Amino acid sequence: MFVYLDNNATTGVAKEVLETMLPYLQEEYGNPSSMYEFARRPIKAVETARRQVAEFLGAAYEDEIIFTSCGSESDSTAILGSLQAQIPPSQGGRDEVIVSDVEHPAVFNLRKHLERMGYTVKVLPVNKSGLVETAALEKVISEKTALVSVMYANNETGCIMPIAELTEIAHRFGALMHTDAVQAAGKIKLDVQKLNVDMLGISGHKIHAPKGVGALYLKRGTSFRPFLAGGHQERGRRAGTENVASIAGLGKACEMANEALEYEQTEIRRLRDKLEAGLLTIPYSYLNGDKEKRTPNTTNISFEFIEGEAILLSMSDKGICASTGSACSSESLEPSHVLLAQGLPAKLAHSAVRFSLSRYTTESEIDYVIAEMPKVIERIRAMSPFWHEN
Amino acid sequence: MWDYSEKVMDYFRNPRNMGELEDANGIGKVGSMACGDVMYLYLKIDPKTEVIEKATFKTFGCASAIASASILTEMVIGKTIDEALKITNKDIVEALGGLPQAKFHCSVMGSEALEAAVNDYRGIKPEEKEELEGKLVCKCFAVTDKLIEKVVRENHLTTVEEVTAYTKAGGACGSCKEEIKEIIDRVNSHPCCNL
Numbered sequence: 205m206f207v208y209l210d211n212n213a214t215t216g217v218a219k220e221v222l223e224t225m226l227p228y229l230q231e232e233y234g235n236p237s238s239m240y241e242f243a244r245r246p247i248k249a250v251e252t253a254r255r256q257v258a259e260f261l262g263a264a265y266e267d268e269i270i271f272t273s274c275g276s277e278s279d280s281t282a283i284l285g286s287l288q289a290q291i292p293p294s295q296g297g298r299d300e301v302i303v304s305d306v307e308h309p310a311v312f313n314l315r316k317h318l319e320r321m322g323y324t325v326k327v328l329p330v331n332k333s334g335l336v337e338t339a340a341l342e343k344v345i346s347e348k349t350a351l352v353s354v355m356y357a358n359n360e361t362g363c364i365m366p367i368a369e370l371t372e373i374a375h376r377f378g379a380l381m382h383t384d385a386v387q388a389a390g391k392i393k394l395d396v397q398k399l400n401v402d403m404l405g406i407s408g409h410k411i412h413a414p415k416g417v418g419a420l421y422l423k424r425g426t427s428f429r430p431f432l433a434g435g436h437q438e439r440g441r442r443a444g445t446e447n448v449a450s451i452a453g454l455g456k457a458c459e460m461a462n463e464a465l466e467y468e469q470t471e472i473r474r475l476r477d478k479l480e481a482g483l484l485t486i487p488y489s490y491l492n493g494d495k496e497k498r499t500p501n502t503t504n505i506s507f508e509f510i511e512g513e514a515i516l517l518s519m520s521d522k523g524i525c526a527s528t529g530s531a532c533s534s535e536s537l538e539p540s541h542v543l544l545a546q547g548l549p550a551k552l553a554h555s556a557v558r559f560s561l562s563r564y565t566t567e568s569e570i571d572y573v574i575a576e577m578p579k580v581i582e583r584i585r586a587m588s589p590f591w592h593e594n
Numbered sequence: 595m596w597d598y599s600e601k602v603m604d605y606f607r608n609p610r611n612m613g614e615l616e617d618a619n620g621i622g623k624v625g626s627m628a629c630g631d632v633m634y635l636y637l638k639i640d641p642k643t644e645v646i647e648k649a650t651f652k653t654f655g656c657a658s659a660i661a662s663a664s665i666l667t668e669m670v671i672g673k674t675i676d677e678a679l680k681i682t683n684k685d686i687v688e689a690l691g692g693l694p695q696a697k698f699h700c701s702v703m704g705s706e707a708l709e710a711a712v713n714d715y716r717g718i719k720p721e722e723k724e725e726l727e728g729k730l731v732c733k734c735f736a737v738t739d740k741l742i743e744k745v746v747r748e749n750h751l752t753t754v755e756e757v758t759a760y761t762k763a764g765g766a767c768g769s770c771k772e773e774i775k776e777i778i779d780r781v782n783s784h785p786c787c788n789l
Binding site: 509510511513514517521530538539549550551554586587588589590 | 629
């Protein structure tokens with residue numbers, strides 16, 4: 205059996221999404237910037253998608269949506285594009301940026317770049333449950349803060365951050381608020397007006413659109429300079445010929461995700477909870493992250509005494525795909541910074557496995573994983589010098 | 595996804611000589627759980643001939659750490675201690691049909707475990723051994739200058755990145771990178787001296 209439970213890493217393109225895309229890769233290949241009739245349908249496809257994404261995000265205006273190439277580009281565009289439109293620190297402008305300790309590298313690794321631009325980057329801690337607390341922001345924010353960036357939902361634990369409350373604090377100090385909503389999209393209802401954020405980014409391939417397309421919500425009136433400069437596309441805010449097929453796919457994926465939100469909150473949550481309960485019957489296994497305030501599709505569990513990469517490869521032999529917080533699975537030698545940030549000891553971060561479901565996950569797949577995982581864990585534990593049966 | 599050789603995956607899936615050894619008279623324990631890999635090597639050595647009669651392992655770590663330990667047990671069985679100590683991390687990598695460079699430290703851990711097990715058999719206590727092993731360079735992963743010198747010499751390493759791949763040294767906070775560079779330069783400028 206093949207069971208894909210790594211939907212926070214990427215998802216398969218939905219059949220309906222692919223069908224929406226195909227005409228623009230084949231017969232309707234016109235450039236939306238062209239003047240003839242042949243470009244009309246590609247132009248319409250992009251604008252339909254813009255409306256679908258705006259609806260998905262709860263945006264007031266369609267022109268608040270900018271198409272990008274991925275989640276990382278959405279983050280860089282938002283943070284760097286908005287800061288470049290402000291008075292720079294060297295000329296007496298605001299000189300602090302605040303990010304959380306559990307951001308995705310797409311935001312977290314902008315720190316050095318921001319420091320070169322003259323900003324001091326302050327890092328918000330998370331509590332033991334992996335959540336950013338509003339008090340933490342109150343403590344470090346000041347009139348010198350130019351921008352606050354906190355992810356909506358964490359990729360590893362699924363923890364949902366209190367974005368509306370954090371935005372209220374940021375705005376009270378006159379700072380811009382950005383949120384990376386890549387992992388929240390399709391899992392919880394997105395509503396940029398309720399959140400009142402200035403910028404919010406999503407990525408296509410996490411919601412059954414293809415890789416290589418994303419979107420940024422930029423609230424009307426937010427000062428901004430293009431991050432990718434050049435042509436006039438996207439109303440001069442993002443140069444480059446529109447990736448028409450993928451943009452059309454993203455629009456369709458957003459529409460489908462919106463329709464599936466209820467299913468996500470009920471059925472996917474039920475399957476996730478069933479999986480989690482099943483896995484936690486394995487001795488010395490622990491849930492990482494807040495049990496309530498998290499996306500309904502994610503569970504992150506540490507299986508003590510063993511290391512994640514060995515677990516994943518052994519799972520892979522059973523046809524089960526998931527991911528790990530262990531250092532061994534990546535080029536870096538440090539285990540998950542997200543799990544360490546919430547105070548998990550390194551040994552438990554090395555043994556963490558993340559399972560992430562999608563609306564295509566079935567009950568029989570979950571039953572199979574619940575049945576197979578104890579054998580996987582037992583096999584790897586038998587090799588561990590720290591594991592003793594009693 | 596690592597591109598592991600067939601042999602690495604075979605030793606990971608079907609580990610040879612896995613488990614504790616009841617009558618072991620030399621046990622080597624290296625690595626740390628916080629760093630993500632720990633290797634225990636158990637040897638049964640004939641005191642008269644100093645031939646390693648039995649060898650087993652237990653590993654906390656990734657597939658390549660498990661495979662390195664497992665194949666090492668096969669490589670040492672039947673050898674005398676002195677013959678076995680000639681096995682370098684390079685020999686382990688070769689026996690496994692290659693390892694991704696970032697995983698070379700698993701093979702280094704194999705040769706360290708072997709040394710530790712022989713030291714244990716010879717009654718050299720870990721405290722004394724630490725002195726033999728020299729000065730701590732990488733504090734994050736507890737790597738000494740002696741180990742760095744050894745891997746640089748045996749594998750003809752020339753860059754800090756390579757040393758990190760072999761030993762993990764410099765892979766976390768990175769504050770020891772200067773010192774690693776100095777060790778590389780020192781070893782490579784005296785290729786025949788036993789520093």
